Structure formats: structure tokens, C-alpha cells
Amino acid sequence: NSGLLNTDLYITKLIPNNYLQGSEVPFYVGNLDSVFEKHQKWQTLLPRVTPFYAVKCNNNLAVLRTLSALEQVLTVPRELEMVMSIGVTPDKIIYAHTTKPQSHIRYACAQGVDMMTFDNEEELLKITRGHPNAKLLLRIAVDDSKSQVKLSTKFGATLGTVGSLLKRAHELDLDVKGVSFHVGSLCTDSVAYRRAIEEVHHVFEQRIIGFQLDLLDIGGGFSGHELEMVLNSKATVWALDEFFPADSGVRVIAEPGRYFVDSAFTLALNVFAKKKVWSLPINGNGLDTMIMYYVTDGLYGAFGDIKLYPDIKPFVLRPHRSVESTEPRYQSVIWGPTCDSADRIMDVWMPELNIGDWILVDNFGAYTIPMSTDFNGFEKPTIYLVVTPQIWKMLNLKVSNLRFG
Numbered sequence: 287n288s289g290l291l292n293t294d295l296y297i298t299k300l301i302p303n304n305y306l307q308g309s310e311v312p313f314y315v316g317n318l319d320s321v322f323e324k325h326q327k328w329q330t331l332l333p334r335v336t337p338f339y340a341v342k343c344n345n346n347l348a349v350l351r352t353l354s355a356l357e358q359v360l361t362v363p364r365e366l367e368m369v370m371s372i373g374v375t376p377d378k379i380i381y382a383h384t385t386k387p388q389s390h391i392r393y394a395c396a397q398g399v400d401m402m403t404f405d406n407e408e409e410l411l412k413i414t415r416g417h418p419n420a421k422l423l424l425r426i427a428v429d430d431s432k433s434q435v436k437l438s439t440k441f442g443a444t445l446g447t448v449g450s451l452l453k454r455a456h457e458l459d460l461d462v463k464g465v466s467f468h469v470g471s472l473c474t475d476s477v478a479y480r481r482a483i484e485e486v487h488h489v490f491e492q493r494i495i496g497f498q499l500d501l502l503d504i505g506g507g508f509s510g511h512e513l514e515m516v517l518n519s520k521a522t523v524w525a526l527d528e529f530f531p532a533d534s535g536v537r538v539i540a541e542p543g544r545y546f547v548d549s550a551f552t553l554a555l556n557v558f559a560k561k562k563v564w565s566l567p568i569n570g571n572g573l574d575t576m577i578m579y580y581v582t583d584g585l586y587g588a589f590g591d592i593k594l595y596p597d598i599k600p601f602v603l604r605p606h607r608s609v610e611s612t613e614p615r616y617q618s619v620i621w622g623p624t625c626d627s628a629d630r631i632m633d634v635w636m637p638e639l640n641i642g643d644w645i646l647v648d649n650f651g652a653y654t655i656p657m658s659t660d661f662n663g664f665e666k667p668t669i670y671l672v673v674t675p676q677i678w679k680m681l682n683l684k685v686s687n688l689r690f691g
């Protein structure tokens with residue numbers, strides 16, 4: 287059957303199987319049908335905008351193959367080798383980092399990757415030395431105050447410096463093609479896109495001599511959740527129609543990461559240790575039970591970069607695995623596995639779990655897999671990928687791509 291696969295069904299089979307085999311290793315289930323659906327939705331919501339998937343968000347090879355098979359293309363700082371090894375051609379890659387080591391600029395040049403971003407004069411000098419024929423995007427700093435991850439403090443030229451930077455690029459005989467911005471990751475303010483697009487329009491209007499700017503890169507920040515994505519994309523479409531209408535001759539691209547992969551992955555964590563302690567209740571009378579759970583991945587793994595409260599649900603190994611609504615909830619702490627007390631994932635009220643039960647974390651495909659470290663020697667999660675035969679055939683994915691992360 288076509289359509290979105292049910293990841294839960296797969297997990298429901300996998301966990302008892304792990305239990306029988308005595309495996310406590312955490313694992314992800316990644317749903318490639320979901321990535322495909324996101325691609326289709328993008329075409330409907332932002333038909334004029336070509337997405338360049340941000341590899342750093344989830345660099346799983348099957349995800350990369352799925353997106354490149356869909357003619358999505360990729361934006362990479364140092365992952366060039368990886369994406370080129372799966373056949374992505376240099377014309378489909380943007381080196382979207384405004385501050386690059388000189389050796390990386392030379393490497394990109396040697397690989398034929400021409401498109402890159404900049405936001406300061408020193409960078410222009412390095413590009414002149416390492417890749418004089420590069421095609422450049424000037425990244426501007428925009429309002430990111432309503433985003434969880436603010437990027438404009440670190441990246442982007444202020445509007446006041448744009449004119450002199452473009453003049454300097456012209457003096458250095460560099461080729462600037464257009465302007466880019468990033469409103470920040472997890473952007474909750476759709477007006478931010480409109481304001482940023484208006485600012486780019488202002489830059490284009492300055493008509494700096496020597497450049498024919500015709501490329502607009504609206505960056506990332508798009509949510510994996512449907513409602514937020516609809517709001518952000520509508521605001522973007524309206525702003526594009528107003529400032530860069532279809533007949534303006536300006537090509538529009540984007541650098542979405544989270545949007546494509548967030549909801550495609552669920553992480554399953556094994557409860558391998560448990561401890562009951564006493565805590566003072568909120569009303570101050572007597573003592574309450576607090577339960578500490580120790581699970582197989584934590585802050586040095588998938589939880590290193592979480593920006594939202596994780597979307598968790600207990601998976602209890604009982605004959606009928608449901609948690610009854612009448613079961614008492616206990617104040618609980620979920621700890622990661624390492625010997626570090628900073629490795630505290632979250633505090634939550636939950637029904638009591640037992641050793642051997644699992645905790646599922648939904649919507650966990652963005653900025654999790656590539657952030658995992660080897661700290662303290664704990665095993666990284668295994669990655670299982672699921673896809674319907676139709677999508678597998680359509681994208682010409684190979685079995686080996688579907689097994690390994």
C-alpha cells in the first residue's frame with residue numbers, strides 16, 4: 287500500500303524481538319516514506335522554491351539517497367565527500383558556510399563545487415586565493431528573535447555593510463550571484479520570512495554596479511510540523527509574489543533541514559536501570575516517591591541539541607502494552623547512560639516503568655544522529671529504515687542503503 291508507513295507498527299514488532307534476544311541497544315526507526323511525503327508537500331506549498339537539503343541535520347546515507355533521488359540537492363560545509371560518494375554532482379551542492387577554513391575552500395574548488403556563501407571581507411580574500419571562480423551568495427543577518435536557534439549573531443552581514451562588501455567583491459573580480467539569509471531554526475514567526483525577503487529586495491534594488499543579482503536563497507527554519515509549515519510557507523509565497531514575482535527572473539532556492547527529517551524518525555531507548563528516591567512534594571507535606579530511570583542514550587547522544595521538550599511515550603513490555611489512564615503518575619527523572627550527572631534528559635510525570643521497558647521519542651530525526659558522540663563508550667543507536675516497496679522502487683534505492691546508517 288502506498289502512503290505513509292506506520293512506524294509504530296514496526297516498533298511494536300521490533301521491541302519484543304530485541305527483548306527475546308536480550309538486546310538493550312537503542313535504535314531509531316526512520317521512515318523514508320515520510321521523507322518522500324515531505325518532498326511532495328514542499329512541491330505543493332512552495333512550488334517556486336528549489337530545496338537544497340541541509341546535510342548536517344541528518345546525514346544518514348539512506349536519507350541522503352532518498353533526497354538526492356528526488357532531485358533535492360544538498361547544502362554542505364564538510365560533508366562534500368559523503369554526498370559526492372553517493373553520486374550527487376557538484377552543481378547540486380552549495381557550500382553554505384560563511385566562515386570556511388582555507389583548506390576547505392581549496393577542497394571545494396578541486397571538487398568543482400562553485401556555489402558558496404560569504405558575509406565578510408576576510409572571507410572574500412580567502413575565496414580569491416582558494417576559489418577565484420566561485421559563485422557567491424552574500425548572506426545577510428536577519429531578525430531571528432522568534433526562532434529557537436538564533437543564527438544571525440554568528441552569521442550574516444548587517445544591511446549597512448552590504449554595499450561596501452559587494453563593491454569589494456567587485457574589485458576582487460569575484461562573481462556574486464545573489465543573497466541568502468536564515469531566519470533561525472524552529473522559526474515560530476512567519477512574518478520573519480516576509481521581513482527577510484523584503485530586506486533582500488532592498489539589497490537587490492541597490493543595483494550595485496557590476497553584478498546581475500538573480501538568485502535568492504531563503505535558508506532553512508521550516509518546521510517539520512504541518513501547521514507551522516503551512517503558516518511559514520504561506521507567508522513566504524505571499525512575500526515572494528510581492529517582492530520577487532515569477533516574472534522577475536530571480537531564481538529562488540532554500541536550505542531546509544529539519545522540515546524533511548524531523549517527523550520521519552522515532553528513537554527507542556531501553557530502561558536498563560531504575561532507582562526510587564524520596565522527594566519533597568509540592569505542598570510540602572510528607573515525602574513523595576520519585577523514580578529515576580537510566581536509559582541507553584542521552585545528552586552525549588541524540589539529546590545533545592534538543593530545543594523542544596522531547597515527544598516521549600512509554601513502551602511497556604506487558605501482555606497488553608497499553609498504559610491505563612488510571613495508573614498513578616510519578617515524578618520521574620530520565621537520565622542518560624553516562625557517568626556524568628549533567629546527562630539528565632528530562633523530568634516528567636509518568637506511570638511506573640520497569641527495567642526492560644522502553645521509551646519512545648517521536649519526531650526525533652533532526653539534529654540527533656550526527657550529534658552522537660562516543661563519550662564514555664556507550665553504543666550509538668542502531669538505525670532501522672522502513673520504506674514501502676513502491677517508494678523503494680520509484681527512488682531506485684538499493685537494499686544496502688536501507689540497512690546501515
Ligand SMILES: Cc1ncc(COP(=O)(O)O)c(C=O)c1O
Binds near residue numbers: 437471506543544
Ligand atoms: C546555513 C544553514 N542552512 C540550513 C540550515 C538548516 O536549518 P533548518 O534545519 O532549521 O531548516 C542551517 C541550520 O542551522 C544552516 O546553518
